[in-house]
Amino acid sequence: MHQAPLPTAVTGPTPPLAQARRQARLTAGLVATVVFVTAIAPLATDMYVPAFPQVAGDLSGTATQVQLTLTTFFVGMALGQLIGGPVSDQRGRRIPLLAALLVMTAASIGCAVAPTIGVMTAARLVQGFAGGWAMVIGRAVIVDLATGNQLVRVLNVVAAVGGIAPIVGPLLGGLILQLSHWRVSFWLVAALGLAMTLAALLAVPESLPRERRHAGGLRNFVGAGRIVLANREYVGYLVVAGAAMGALFAYVATSAFVLQSMNGLSPLAYSIDFAVNAVGMTIAALLAARLAGRVSTRKLILTGQIAALVAGGAMLAGALWLGTPLPLALVCFFVLMTAQGLMIPNGGALASAAVPEHPGTGAAVQGFVQWVAAGTIAPLAGLGGEHTAVPMATLITAGAAVSMVGLLVLAKPEPTVGVPS
Structure with a gap:
């Protein structure tokens, strides 16, 4: 290439x-x-x-x-x-x-x-x-x-x-x-x-x-960090990808309990479902790559956010009132994971494009935020134990909503010259 x-x-x-x-x-x-x-x-x-x-x-x-x-x-x-x-x-x-x-x-x-x-x-x-x-x-x-x-x-x-x-x-x-x-x-x-x-x-x-x-040293690192974090567009897309990452790891941390402990799925069946969901995410990301330059990247992100929000809301309703039935969990997990393929890579790409003069620092802050979100959300999703999906579904829904705020409120909605939209 x-x-x-x-x-x-x-x-x-x-x-x-x-x-x-x-x-x-x-x-x-x-x-x-x-x-x-x-x-x-x-x-x-x-x-x-x-x-x-x-x-x-x-x-x-x-x-x-x-x-x-x-x-x-x-x-x-x-x-x-x-x-x-x-x-x-x-x-x-x-x-x-x-x-x-x-x-x-x-x-x-x-x-x-x-x-x-x-x-x-x-x-x-x-x-x-x-x-x-x-x-x-x-x-x-x-x-x-x-x-x-x-x-x-x-x-x-x-x-x-x-x-x-x-x-x-x-x-x-x-x-x-x-x-x-x-x-x-x-x-x-x-x-x-x-x-x-x-x-x-x-x-x-x-x-x-x-x-x-760029010159090294703590002062210069802090200075570069301030520059990228002062860029509202960058921060908006940082929130888009970071919140989506949190929702993703709420799923990763607790899906085994939801599908196996609560619904009786075997470990092999769970592994197959996990793989199918990952395939959905992969296909969505490949589709987004193919559509780059033809369809607005922001529209692709928003499509993923809406899908994730619907999946999280349905999962939360099912956890609160229906006992998280297996068909609902399988469908919601697949929709959620597929939506991540539109949200995380596209949000990260637009964040990087917003700070071209500090690519290393921009990528560093982005990676830090995403993995802190993963490490923080994963244990929180399991607070209710292995027989309830309410904390996980709440975090997934909240993650999708916060990601949407990053796109629609923090990031600039109008395209910038030289930056993909």
């Missing part, structure tokens, strides 16, 4: 920016590598979750302690993205990306050989930090090299193909548990880390030349 230069009357790039984009090209190999890097979070999480009971037994930990290893991973992801983006704005993309991938590989090995739950928790924190660092830099590379509708299209493709990981992760984790030991899943993540490093060496160029880098 090569980028065709856009007319300067539309995008208005500065000469150094145009020159940088001529030197580093957006190739299919580069996009594939970024997809590979962004798959690490769902793979490192979804392959591991089915093994929680075995991990608790092997490491003499409680269920709460094992759950904490997931929380620390999310915390690491959020911090890694918050710090990695600005550092790459200062130091460039290529070297920090390679370093992060190597650290993530080492941390995955630490998880595989962890003798205690404490060591596992610490290794998961480092794994999440390095994985988040790598993910935000991969996204910043795309923002460096793509503009306008192409940026929206490529980020939707990344999200869509990356959506395969949540489909494969639980199935692969269950297969590993049947054939081997839970530690094998972390050895597999370590092997994938080495493969990612090799792919980055071969396919990812330095996309941020020295003349476009």
Whole structure:
């Protein structure tokens, strides 16, 4: 995939920016590598979750302690993205990306050989930090090299193909548990880390030349953060994607209880339904990528928000008065997950387009907000226990509503010259 230069009357790039984009090209190999890097979070999480009971037994930990290893991973992801983006704005993309991938590989090995739950928790924190660092830099590379509708299209493709990981992760984790030991899943993540490093060496160029880098230091980081957060359009789309992410993880954290504990679905049937819902999200993101430049991106986001709001409202009504019947839960979960394919990647793309002069910082703040939302909402969704869907449905509905406020109230409704709408 090569980028065709856009007319300067539309995008208005500065000469150094145009020159940088001529030197580093957006190739299919580069996009594939970024997809590979962004798959690490769902793979490192979804392959591991089915093994929680075995991990608790092997490491003499409680269920709460094992759950904490997931929380620390999310915390690491959020911090890694918050710090990695600005550092790459200062130091460039290529070297920090390679370093992060190597650290993530080492941390995955630490998880595989962890003798205690404490060591596992610490290794998961480092794994999440390095994985988040790598993910935000991969996204910043795309923002460096793509503009306008192409940026929206490529980020939707990344999200869509990356959506395969949540489909494969639980199935692969269950297969590993049947054939081997839970530690094998972390050895597999370590092997994938080495493969990612090799792919980055071969396919990812330095996309941020020295003349476009920002000075480092805490003061400059805070300054860049203030600049992006002072951009109302950016904040609006940040809310769009962050609130949608919260609704998504309300589903991820509690859908197993709703479908298995409350409705008697078998683990295999649940895994199949989870995969089908992830397919819906992937197809929606691919459709959004195909429609970029033909249909307003804001209209696609709004379509997803309305669908998610309807699904959340129906789920809440069913939880309050009908006992959350299985057909209603299956339909609402599918609609919700499909809607995420329109909301999260498109909201993120428009947020990135709103702050082109600070792509690393913009991506860092965006990733931080999304993963903080995931880590916060996931435990809240389960507060009612495993026999009620009311907290989950409430959070899904609220997430869709807040996302809509971000689009219609905070983000500028009128298109801006050079920014896709």
